[in-house]
Amino acid sequence: MLEKIKHIDWNKFHFLRTEHLWYGIAAILILCVGFLFYKETFTWKKQIAKHLRPYVIQKGTVWKTVLIRLSVILMFGIGLVAFLGPTWSQFKAPAKKVKSRFVIALDMSHSMLTTDVSPNRLERAKFKIHDLLEANPKAETNLVLFSGSTHVAIPFTTDYKIILDQLDGLQPRMMPHGGTSFNLLFDRVNTFFTDNKAEGKILLITDDLDDLSIALLSAFLQENNVKLYIYPFATQSGASIPGHKKQVSALNSNKLNSLAALDQVEILELTLDHSDVKDLAKAISDHIIFEDKTDKKDENWEDNGYWLVFPLAFIFLFSFRKGWSINLVIIMLFFSSCSKEKNSDFKFKDLWYTQQYQAQQAYDAKNYVQAALKFKDPMHKGVAYYKAGDFLSAETAFKQDSTVNGLYNLGLTYAKLGRLEKSEEIFEKVIQKDPNNTNAKTNLQHIQQTMNDMEDIKPEDQAVGEDKPQAQNKQNKSPEDLSGGGQKATKKDMQKKRLEETVETGKRKGKELDELPDNFKSGKGELPKNILMRKVDDDPALFLTKKFRYQIKKGMVKTEKTDHSW
Incomplete structure (x- = not known):
């Protein structure tokens, strides 16, 4: 270590994280101002009898107080230099793949x-x-x-x-x-x-x-x-x-x-x-x-800030005195700052809030993806993924929960993914475990009816290549805009009963199921039994069809007329 420090190339010396310099200087100035204007009060001495004071209170010296304050500023300064990443040498590492x-x-x-x-x-x-x-x-x-x-x-x-x-x-x-x-x-x-x-x-x-x-x-x-x-x-x-x-x-x-x-x-x-x-x-x-060249190596600057841990530890040896508790906190912060790999995911609120509480906050704010990443419980994680529309991740999470509620949600997720046979199987398991679960019975009937409708589709409706409408839908005059165009609807209109879609795409029909209650709180109390999606999805091809036409309509995708229409 001494040899490394002894041969510092000052022409190459620089800091890797200079953008944080001003924050450190501001913190040191705040410390200095605080120490400068701090005055010790002695009103507590009046509570001791005058004739006993010489025996109870030992007279100290001013230089000890000054030394303590200077050491705090010195430790903060050393830690700041370490965090800024002093470097003067390079090391070779394998080229990035x-x-x-x-x-x-x-x-x-x-x-x-x-x-x-x-x-x-x-x-x-x-x-x-x-x-x-x-x-x-x-x-x-x-x-x-x-x-x-x-x-x-x-x-x-x-x-x-x-x-x-x-x-x-x-x-x-x-x-x-x-x-x-x-x-x-x-x-x-x-x-x-x-x-x-x-x-x-x-x-x-x-x-x-x-x-x-x-x-x-x-x-x-x-x-x-x-x-x-x-x-x-x-x-x-x-x-x-x-x-x-x-x-x-x-x-x-x-x-x-x-x-x-x-x-x-x-x-x-x-x-x-x-x-x-x-x-x-x-x-x-x-x-x-x-890789262009397997023997090629990239030269990276070496962060030598961790060497400053040793002087910090030396000063720490003299800190086991009354009034030095703050030094322990500073030392802990410096040790984390001087590490070679900085944890970029750490946030200030992690000092005060648990990950579970932060996940609940994100869920309440409808940041479902962020909430899902923070939740540890499979049920909460799955519900958050489900609300975010990531049904594949929701499936993975719900599979880890063997409770009735977990199976119930897994059945809904399979239905959302269009895997109706699997959804039927899961709902039957739910009813076996909880015969009084009316929601599961209702959804099982919807799933079975949908599967029966698929079997009843006429062969000519499945013919490939015929120029006929893809769906025979009853016109939905509701103000809801299914194309993503952003039409607004009044509260009165939104409260009207949605028209049931009877879309026949040659794949399956979608029917309404119960809806997840708006007041659901995944982190508060027992999970309700009526965790349910809005409806079973239509044929995924229908979604892509609407998506492609919407892109053309909005000019997001160009079209070209070719010599052959086929």
């Missing part, structure tokens, strides 16, 4: 319903995406749907279950505009790889390569550090497009060969098993951690 991103771009044009690939191109593509994600490519992945417009269906995530849950309901009728616009697709994908250090991966699943410009693709690859995998879902013989009997969609072999000649482009071959996507997942996961 960066993660790669993976984009799945799925063609949602009408020609993807062609049946030359069984059962049709789109369904086979969804099977392949499912197998790919099951093989765990380990990269942050998002799902982009494109036709005459491009939309992000699922943002970047490592929780592939979120993407898998959306795959089944994807149909071309969801897209606001037909056609296949590669220009808009690559304009949107280009925003994902701005200044990316790791090589990004793009999987392009399409059946129409005619409109894919070689010049456009070459420029995109030159501007971005990415590798493009093209997965053609079409045969050379092709087949008629449903709804466009006179139009035949087939694979353009010449165009495919031209694309294969480009650098950073790889053509995938469709196989009957999952070996193709399994190899792709391995290729992505093998390069998920990317």
Whole structure:
């Protein structure tokens, strides 16, 4: 240590956290002013008999008081210097590793319903995406749907279950505009790889390569550090497009060969098993951690403030005297400040409020995500996640609670996620444990009725590719704005009974369930038994359909008219 301090390079000496200097100086000035104007009162001496004072009170010296005050200021000053992070040397550490991103771009044009690939191109593509994600490519992945417009269906995530849950309901009728616009697709994908250090991966699943410009693709690859995998879902013989009997969609072999000649482009071959996507997942996961040079090291400045702990400890040895209690508090604060790794999550209120109380405060303020992170109890954590709309996290939390209330909430969460069979099973368990739970019985009836309605849907209503309305809804004249446009409703209007939605999407129907009481306090008293969501979700595809149309309406997403409407 002495050798290190002895050879300080004063030309390189500086502080790592100079932005906090003024706070420390202000604190030292406050201490000095406090000591300067502090006057000791001696009125207590009058309570002692005059003739006994010489024997009870020992006369002290002024220099001891001054020494104590100077030592407090000295300790505070040393601690401040340590906190500012004095440094004069550097150390080499391994270069930072960066993660790669993976984009799945799925063609949602009408020609993807062609049946030359069984059962049709789109369904086979969804099977392949499912197998790919099951093989765990380990990269942050998002799902982009494109036709005459491009939309992000699922943002970047490592929780592939979120993407898998959306795959089944994807149909071309969801897209606001037909056609296949590669220009808009690559304009949107280009925003994902701005200044990316790791090589990004793009999987392009399409059946129409005619409109894919070689010049456009070459420029995109030159501007971005990415590798493009093209997965053609079409045969050379092709087949008629449903709804466009006179139009035949087939694979353009010449165009495919031209694309294969480009650098950073790889053509995938469709196989009957999952070996193709399994190899792709391995290729992505093998390069998920990317470095230009494995032997490259970054030079970082070394924080030498922790050496000042030793003089602080030395002064502390002389602090075991009356009136020095404040020094112990200062020492504890300095020890925490001088540590190499500063706890950035620590806040001043942590000194006064427990995490549980802070979680309840966040919940009362409707900051449900923050409350969920702070709650330790699975029930409270799950309710907070549920109120925040994060139903997957709520499911994880409720699974850890084996009480009747925990099972009840888990059943609601499964219903919200659209897993009706699982929800039915959980509600039946609740009724077995608590036969008097009327809420569980009511919701079980709603779930079973919904499942029966799904079975009663006519086959022609499930036909793929027909140009017909996606839902036959009774017009809702309520002022509520389901599109997010922000329409206001009067209190009187909001108190009206909501019109029941009888949306038939070929997936399931949504029916109203009971509602979580507004006066619910998750941290006060026993949890009520009627913790219940607002309603069972409609088909997730219906939500994406409304979302995409809303984006077009508000000008958030561009559209392009292509040569082919399919």
